[in-house]
Amino acid sequence: MNKWEGIVLRSIPYGETNKIVTLFTREAGKLTAMARGAKKPASRLAAITQQFTHGSFLIRKGKGMGTLEQGEQLDSMRFIREDLEATAYASYIVELIDRLSDDNERVGGVYGLLHDALHAINEQYDPEAIALFVEWKMLPVAGIHPIVHQCANCGATEGEFAFSFKEIGFLCHRCFHVDRYLIRITPNQLKLIRTFSTVPIHRIGNLTLKKTTKDFMKKIVRTIYDEQVGIRLKSRSFLDQLESTPELLPKKKKPDEKVT
Ligand SMILES: [Zn+2]
Numbered sequence: 001m002n003k004w005e006g007i008v009l010r011s012i013p014y015g016e017t018n019k020i021v022t023l024f025t026r027e028a029g030k031l032t033a034m035a036r037g038a039k040k041p042a043s044r045l046a047a048i049t050q051q052f053t054h055g056s057f058l059i060r061k062g063k064g065m066g067t068l069e070q071g072e073q074l075d076s077m078r079f080i081r082e083d084l085e086a087t088a089y090a091s092y093i094v095e096l097i098d099r100l101s102d103d104n105e106r107v108g109g110v111y112g113l114l115h116d117a118l119h120a121i122n123e124q125y126d127p128e129a130i131a132l133f134v135e136w137k138m139l140p141v142a143g144i145h146p147i148v149h150q151c152a153n154c155g156a157t158e159g160e161f162a163f164s165f166k167e168i169g170f171l172c173h174r175c176f177h178v179d180r181y182l183i184r185i186t187p188n189q190l191k192l193i194r195t196f197s198t199v200p201i202h203r204i205g206n207l208t209l210k211k212t213t214k215d216f217m218k219k220i221v222r223t224i225y226d227e228q229v230g231i232r233l234k235s236r237s238f239l240d241q242l243e244s245t246p247e248l249l250p251k252k253k254k255p256d257e258k259v260t
Contacts, residue, residue, distance in 0.1 A: 001060050001069070004028055007114055008053045009094045013039055021049045021068060023057060024097060024114055029106040033059050035068040045071060052077040052090055052118060079122045088242050089127035091235040093117050093134050099231050100141050113137050116201040128243075129209050135221045136196040142229045144168060148197045153178050161190050165223055189216060196221075 006025035014020045019038040024030050038045035048055050048071030058070040080086045097114050101107065117134050121127045139146060147169025150157045159172040164179040170190070171182055185193070195207075196217065209217075225231065 001058055002028075002066075003056055003058050004031075005056050005074070006054075006111075007094075007118060008049060008051050008055075009098045011035075011038075011049045011051055017043075019045075019049050020065070022098065024094075024101065024111060025057070026111045026115075027106075028104060029110070030098070030101045030103050031059075031066070032103065033057070033066045033068040038068070047076065048073055050076075050081070052080050052094065054115065054118070075119070075122070077118060077122045079124060080118065085242065086121050086124075086127050088235070088239050089131040090118055090121050092131050092233060092239050093121075095233045095235045096134065096138055096231075099233065100138055100229075107141055110138075110141060113201060120201070126208060128214055129207065130201075131239075132209075132214055132217055132221065133196060133201060135225070136217075137201065139197075139221070139224065142225075142231075144224060144228050146193075146197055146224070148194050151175055161185060163193070163220060165227060168224060168228065183220070189213075192217060193220070 004023065004025035004027050006023040009022045009024050009030070011019050011021045014034070017037050017039045019035045020032060021035050021038070022030065022032045035045045035049045037043045038049045040046065045068060047053070048057070049068070053073060054075040054077060055071050055073045057068055059066040060069050077090075080090045093114070097110060101110060113134060117130050120130050145168075147167065150170070151159070151161070151172035151174075152164065152167035152169035153171055153175035156172045156174065159174065161170045161172055162176060162182040162184050163169070164171045164182045166179040166181070170193075171178055176182060192213065
């Protein structure tokens with residue numbers, strides 16, 4: 001028996017009464033377990049096996065898939081479950097992390113990122129900004145290491161900079177000829193890309209971003225995913241629909257927010 005702390009990435013019905021649960025655990029990365037009887041509402045495993053739940057899980061090792069014997073809920077992530085926008089962005093985050101993680105492979109920092117991101121959304125921080133941040137943070141896990149501290153071509157740290165999808169990083173004005181499709185960026189945008197690439201999520205939580213800033217950051221990171229990683233997430237089309245239907249989303253503002 002092993003006791004893992006983890007978050008439910010997904011839970012699919014299996015047979016009449018069971019669920020197959022995919023967890024991302026602090027100790028062992030992603031793993032899958034059978035939760036017998038969990039589909040029955042009265043089951044003690046029913047609540048603990050819901051998507052996004054943060055809990056501790058007692059798993060009996062089997063030859064193949066383990067069996068979830070018991071669980072203790074640490075946070076039900078109630079707000080995420082009840083708010084349409086929060087659900088949409090949280091679904092996107094868990095799908096991205098699920099797709100980029102292999103079973104039983106521990107990649108440093110991913111559990112903390114998932115945990116902090118879902119808790120931030122559950123505490124009603126801007127879910128769009130949090131999801132965007134996770135996309136940037138997962139690039140290295142996908143094997144992409146954007147060069148954001150110097151010119152990707154000559155190494156210069158001074159000058160005017162642009163972003164290059166070809167180099168996946170900054171190019172200084174002396175090297176603009178290297179990529180004719182580069183995107184010119186302002187010093188503020190440069191700082192923001194650096195922040196997203198380097199600052200841990202618990203320090204970015206209460207950063208409030210303007211819609212245009214988020215759209216800019218999203219365009220860059222999603223182009224990298226589309227061109228370099230080549231994964232297509234099911235939850236993204238729902239998000240895109242949601243984002244183009246703003247009347248579905250009541251405006252929520254927090255006091256004392258900082259706009260960047
Ligand atoms: Zn250069």
